[in-house]
Amino acid sequence: MQDFEGQALSEYLYQVIIGAFTAIGFIWGWWCQDFAQTTYVTAAGVVLACILCLPAWPFYQRNPVQWLRKEE
Template structure:
């Protein structure tokens, strides 16, 4: 029915982690400065919370920018039935 991708590649995970750290750090610094200017620590917490929500929305879902370099997996090799019978005989 729907083909929804639910994975990120390794480089996409690295980008998402860097982006979330940058956003949360930026909002934390801005919130700390703004809270000190108006003397309200609650404003610092609100701004940091907004940064956390923004970072979550941008980095948790597997957006297409995080799936640009997928891994090429090898196809599984199944053992031949005759080979497995021969190995059982050899073990006896």
């Protein structure tokens, strides 16, 4: 189970990785004059972001949610 701060970190990392790889891919593709290069670099960023952000890695679980106990 992830905590809310871990979910926020995961979302932030995902956006930064995708944004950075898209910008780098655009510049690289423009330099090479090949749109396929842009697509490849962006796809590599998506794969990296999925590997880092989708699994429940331990560094996302530093602040677990403390649930209230059931009153009887």
